[in-house]
Amino acid sequence: MKSSQPPAGPKAPTIVTVAAAAGVSPMTVSKVLRGTGRxxxxxxxxxxxxxxxxxxxxxxxxxxxxxQSSQIVxxxxxxxxxxxxxxVLAGINAVLVPKGFSSFIGETFFDPENEARLVRTVLxxxxxxxILTGGLERTGATMHxxxxxxxxxxxxxxxxRPDLDATVGLSHRAAGRAAADIFLSRGLRDACYVxxxxxxxxxxxxxxxxxxxxxxxxxxxxxxxxxxxxxRDVVTGEALTAALLxxxxxxxxxxxxxxxxxxxxxxxxxxxxxxxxxRTSVIGFNGTSLRHAIQTRxxxxxxxxxxxxxxxxxxxxxxxxxRTDLVDFQIxxxxxxxx
Numbered sequence: 001m002k003s004s005q006p007p008a009g010p011k012a013p014t015i016v017t018v019a020a021a022a023g024v025s026p027m028t029v030s031k032v033l034r035g036t037g038r039x040x041x042x043x044x045x046x047x048x049x050x051x052x053x054x055x056x057x058x059x060x061x062x063x064x065x066x067x068q069s070s071q072i073v074x075x076x077x078x079x080x081x082x083x084x085x086x087x088v089l090a091g092i093n094a095v096l097v098p099k100g101f102s103s104f105i106g107e108t109f110f111d112p113e114n115e116a117r118l119v120r121t122v123l124x125x126x127x128x129x130x131i132l133t134g135g136l137e138r139t140g141a142t143m144h145x146x147x148x149x150x151x152x153x154x155x156x157x158x159x160x161r162p163d164l165d166a167t168v169g170l171s172h173r174a175a176g177r178a179a180a181d182i183f184l185s186r187g188l189r190d191a192c193y194v195x196x197x198x199x200x201x202x203x204x205x206x207x208x209x210x211x212x213x214x215x216x217x218x219x220x221x222x223x224x225x226x227x228x229x230x231x232r233d234v235v236t237g238e239a240l241t242a243a244l245l246x247x248x249x250x251x252x253x254x255x256x257x258x259x260x261x262x263x264x265x266x267x268x269x270x271x272x273x274x275x276x277x278x279r280t281s282v283i284g285f286n287g288t289s290l291r292h293a294i295q296t297r298x299x300x301x302x303x304x305x306x307x308x309x310x311x312x313x314x315x316x317x318x319x320x321x322x323r324t325d326l327v328d329f330q331i332x333x334x335x336x337x338x339x
Contacts, residue, residue, distance in 0.1 A: 013054040022050040033058050073316065074104045074122030074130045076115060078201070082232075083288040084258070084305060085133070088156065091309020092131060099317070101128065108136065110200035116142040123149050129316040134158025134169060135203035152319055156312040158203050162324040166315040168308055170327050172203045175301050176210025176255075178331060179283045180220075182299070183253040186338050188281055189220030194240050194265060195257030199228045204257050207285065211255055223251065232257055237264025242272070250274050253281045253337075259289035262298055266336065282336040290332060297334035303327075 015033075019026040024047060031037030032047040039047075050056075073096055077085040093103060104125060106118035115132070116139050122130060123145065130146070130153045132138075146153050152165050159169035183191055193212065198205045212222040225244050230236040237256060244250070245268065256262035262284030266276060274280050276296075287302030304327055311325055 013056045015056070015058075018047065018051050018054060018056050021054060022047045070126045070128060071101050072104050072122075072125050072127045073101050073313075074106065074118075074125070074127045076106045076108050076118050076122075076130070076132045078110050078133060078135075079107055080105065083260075084286050084303070087288070087305030088309035088312075091306035091311075092313045093309075094306070095310050095313035095317070108133070110136050110197060112137050112139050112142070115139075116145075119145060123151065127151060129153065131156060131312050131316060132164065134161060134163060134167070135201055137202070138163070152316055154312050154316045156308055159324065159326045160203070160206050162322070164322075165319075166312075166323050166325070168312040168315055168325045168327070170303060170308075170329055172206040173210035175285065175329050176207035176212075177214040178301060178329070179207075179255045179285070180211045180214035180218075182283060182331065182337060183255075183281060184215070184218050184220065186281065188253040188338075189215065189218065190251050191215055191220060191253040191255065192223040192225060192244060192251045193255050193257075194237065194244065194261060195224075195226040196230045196232045196236050196240075196261070197228050198226050198257075201232075201257075204232075207257075226257075232261060234260050234264035234267075237261030238268045239264070241265040241268035245269070245272050245274065250280045252279075253283070255283045256285065258286050259284035259298060259300055262300070262336075263289055266296065266298070277336050277338040281338050287330075287332060296336065297332075299334040299337040300332050302330045302332045304329075 015026050015029050019029045024043065028039060029047055032039055032044050075092060079085060104122055108115040108118065119142050130151055132153060132155055134155045135158045155164045155167045157169045159167060159171050160173055193208050195204055215222045225240050227240060237260065254265060256265055262282055266282060269276050269280055276282055284298045284300035287300050289298045289300065290302065308327055315325065
């Protein structure tokens, strides 16, 4: 009976293989690779050359077990596919990579149970630190595991509810209020908030809370159109806006959960013959559309994504008392809000 197992490939070189080829002891190879011990320059160069020639990759986990921590930093974000978090990741890596750290990236999809599983997975690798995204209801079990681990943890994005050893983010309630103030300053009081997954993304829910509260304080009204089963993208923005227009006359103003949904909303408004900004003014959030704008420039609240990531990484590398580092968003005046 023939085996269905594929033939075994060549064995990966080990530290013993490198030592034999370089004519030194495995201990010497270990010291060279870790940059420790009094080893001559010639020996170091020979060992490194042999390791490169053999394609030797050090066992990072074994090193972590012997030194109590690795050069790995765990980074948990809702989705790699979201342009917001790709910008944040770029900022994190701009700080960590030059210092020799590698990233372990996990996607939570705003699911607390998924985050809990990923936290345990990352902690099993003995990381030097963890960066987690706020805006979800972190489980009590996850908080207990994090506290017991002794690993420094930084929360990013959610500045309204500081957590862990340090928090780097923005006030989403303030962002919602700022969007409302833009509309109110133009005399626009009949507004709608269009979003998705508000049951999971608590930061977006706080922006809605700030937006609606500010409008109502000024005597305006805020309708909400959201579908928690749909993704937060262009297609959803277009579909929800089309549904809004099918219900009756368009509102004076629409604030979207993010720039992607706002772009989809603009498509639906223009397809229905609704003049923007003459009949309806539109504001997005996060600023990711700005790099792609050609003719119609979306008015939005731009968030310094790279800066948030970089500051979170710096907070991770600078242990100390728990602190909150709030970053400012910037109102970018495009062409989708009436003068």
